[in-house]
Amino acid sequence: MKVRLPAWTATLTWKSACFIVVMCCTLAALLGALVHVEVTRQTVATARDKALGKLHDVSRAYEAGEALPPGSGLDPAGLPTKLRALAVRGHRGTMVADLDGRPTMWAAAPADGRALATAVDYEQSARTINGLDNAIIGSSVLAIGGTLLVGAFAVTRVTRRLHQTASVARRITQGDLDARVGDPRTKDPSRHQDEVSTVAGALDTMAGSLQTKLESERRFTADVAHELRTPLTGLQAASELLPEGRPTELVRERVRTMRQLTEDLLEISRLDSGSEVVETDLHQLGRLAGRVVRASGTDAHTELVVVRDAHVETDRRRLERVLGNLVANAHKHGRAPVVLTVDGPVVTVRDHGDGFPDYLMEHGPQRFRSDGGKGHGLGLTIAVGQAEAIGASLSFRRAEGGGALAVLVLPEPPPDAPPPA
Numbered sequence: 001m002k003v004r005l006p007a008w009t010a011t012l013t014w015k016s017a018c019f020i021v022v023m024c025c026t027l028a029a030l031l032g033a034l035v036h037v038e039v040t041r042q043t044v045a046t047a048r049d050k051a052l053g054k055l056h057d058v059s060r061a062y063e064a065g066e067a068l069p070p071g072s073g074l075d076p077a078g079l080p081t082k083l084r085a086l087a088v089r090g091h092r093g094t095m096v097a098d099l100d101g102r103p104t105m106w107a108a109a110p111a112d113g114r115a116l117a118t119a120v121d122y123e124q125s126a127r128t129i130n131g132l133d134n135a136i137i138g139s140s141v142l143a144i145g146g147t148l149l150v151g152a153f154a155v156t157r158v159t160r161r162l163h164q165t166a167s168v169a170r171r172i173t174q175g176d177l178d179a180r181v182g183d184p185r186t187k188d189p190s191r192h193q194d195e196v197s198t199v200a201g202a203l204d205t206m207a208g209s210l211q212t213k214l215e216s217e218r219r220f221t222a223d224v225a226h227e228l229r230t231p232l233t234g235l236q237a238a239s240e241l242l243p244e245g246r247p248t249e250l251v252r253e254r255v256r257t258m259r260q261l262t263e264d265l266l267e268i269s270r271l272d273s274g275s276e277v278v279e280t281d282l283h284q285l286g287r288l289a290g291r292v293v294r295a296s297g298t299d300a301h302t303e304l305v306v307v308r309d310a311h312v313e314t315d316r317r318r319l320e321r322v323l324g325n326l327v328a329n330a331h332k333h334g335r336a337p338v339v340l341t342v343d344g345p346v347v348t349v350r351d352h353g354d355g356f357p358d359y360l361m362e363h364g365p366q367r368f369r370s371d372g373g374k375g376h377g378l379g380l381t382i383a384v385g386q387a388e389a390i391g392a393s394l395s396f397r398r399a400e401g402g403g404a405l406a407v408l409v410l411p412e413p414p415p416d417a418p419p420p421a
Contacts, residue, residue, distance in 0.1 A: 012162070016155040017148060024147050028140035032133075039132055043125045048094045051107035051120040055092070058118045059109055072118035079117045083108045087115035096122055161196045165203055172203075177211040180204045222269035228262045264378040271385035278315045278389055285310050285410070286342050292323040293340060301336045302327060307343040312410045318386045319410075322394070323347065325383040326406045334404055345410040352403040356396045364396075 058072040075084065083095045087108040094107045099119060103126040108117035164181060171179035181204055185197035193201070236255045242248040286309040293302045312319075323340070326349040330338040334351025341348045359366065365380035380396075383406075387394040392410045399405035 012159050013152065013155050017152055020148055020151040021144065024144040025140075028136075028144060032136040032140060035136060036129075036133060040129055043129055044096070047096075047105040047120060047122055047125050048107075051094050051105045051118065052092070054118050054120060055107040055109055055116075059111070059116060062111060062116055069118070071120075072116075074111060074114045074116055076117055076119070078104075078119070079108065079115060080106060083117070084115045087111075087117065088113065158196060161200070165196070165200050168207075169203060172207050172210070177207060177214065180207060218269055221265055225262045225265035225269065228258070232259050232262060261378070264382060267382055268378065268385065271382070271389065278318065280313050280315055280390070282311055282313050283316050283319075285312050285345070285347065288316060288319065289323060289340055289342050289347065292320050292327065295320070296324055296327050296331075298327060298331050298338070301331065301338060303337055303339045305339060305341045307341060309342060310344045310412070312345055312412065314390045314392075314410060318390050319392075322383045322386045322390075322392075322408060323349070325379040326408070329379050329383075330404065330406075345412050347408045347410070349406045349408075350399050350403055354404075355398040355402065356404045361396050361398070 054069075054072075058068055061068055078097070078099045080095050080097045083093055083097075083106055086093045087110050090110045092107070092109040094105060096103060096105055098104065103122040105120040105122040105125075106117055107120070108115045110116070161183070168179045168181045181200040183197045183200040183204075185191050185193050186201035186204070232255060236252075236259065239248065239252045239255050242251065286304075286306040289306075290304055293299045293304050296302065327338060327340060330349055330351035330353075334353030337352060339348075339350045341350070360380070365384055384394050387408060390410075392408055394409075395407045397405045397407060
């Protein structure tokens with residue numbers, strides 16, 4: 001079974017901290033080992049020279065038949081076995097060993113087939129080495145802690161700027177085209193830019209270009225719709241003067257279609273600009289859905305099912321626009337029966353046709369994209385825009401058993417909201 005690490009272990013701060021700790025520990029271990037080895041070598045060499053010098057004096061006293069100094073003698077008690085064997089074989093040598101619980105430097109030389117040895121106190125040297133080791137460990141811990149704090153501070157400053165850049169990118173994705181990082185390093189040309197400020201500057205430039213392009217397209221759409229209104233009004237008035245007949249009906253139908261398309265374009269431009277004002281009130285959802293079905297003129301072919309009625313705080317006109325577009329789209333592009341279901345704050349509209357196309361479920365409604373020449377794609381685009389304006393979420397799915405399913409989830413009113421009149 002693969003072990004899954006917590007999400008915080010994937011952060012740059014955590015990885016940087018681990019890298020700093022590993023590198024500091026490795027460097028401290030290497031430097032500590034080198035210092036320990038060098039100091040120990042020098043300390044042992046000094047104690048060995050001292051022991052050998054004393055052994056030289058003891059050997060002269062032994063050869064002269066004089067009394068040997070304390071801690072010296074032939075095969076004294078406590079002499080390490082290996083050092084005694086070395087001296088018996090005719091060699092001089094030294095060795096550190098414990099004598100009565102204290103570290104001692106022994107030096108031995110051959111004397112009449114025996115070992116002439118002397119001892120030098122090594123406790124102070126051992127204490128010095130132990131103190132050095134403790135100092136190395138303590139200083140390494142302090143150095144690692146200090147380096148970790150400084151490194152964490154430096155990395156946190158970088159990650160904070162990265163999080164800010166990512167947050168601005170998400171705001172732009174959600175439609176806030178005015179969002180900018182505004183890194184001060186990008187505003188002052190005299191300051192050298194690092195990689196984070198370069199990314200922030202590129203994001204701000206991209207957002208500015210995107211905003212300019214979208215605003216240009218929005219103005220173009222609004223201007224075209226406004227310019228079309230006047231001639232279409234004239235065409236509609238002129239069509240009313242034509243003699244009755246099939247050609248006149250076709251002309252009037254096309255004029256009505258173009259007027260509806262113009263109104264849809266104007267509504268989309270207002271939604272894109274964010275200038276719409278939402279006027280909310282508390283409404284009974286089942287009653288409102290019934291009014292939408294009756295107003296659509298398809299009540300004979302649209303089934304209204306209220307599983308659980310609810311009161312919602314919303315803009316009635318906008319909600320009716322959303323539901324009306326969904327019902328109209330179901331009848332236009334699907335097949336009857338069309339079922340509008342109210343289940344608490346969730347409203348679904350289902351038809352029994354071929355279902356929504358893949359691109360619509362994956363990317364949402366696309367403006368002016370027709371599905372097999374059946375429409376312009378503006379009705380669902382307006383429904384999505386109006387749903388966002390009232391704080392609802394609208395999703396498109398395939399229904400079980402076939403057909404298209406639009407799911408509208410409305411925000412629930414606060415518990416202390418008064419009931420509708």
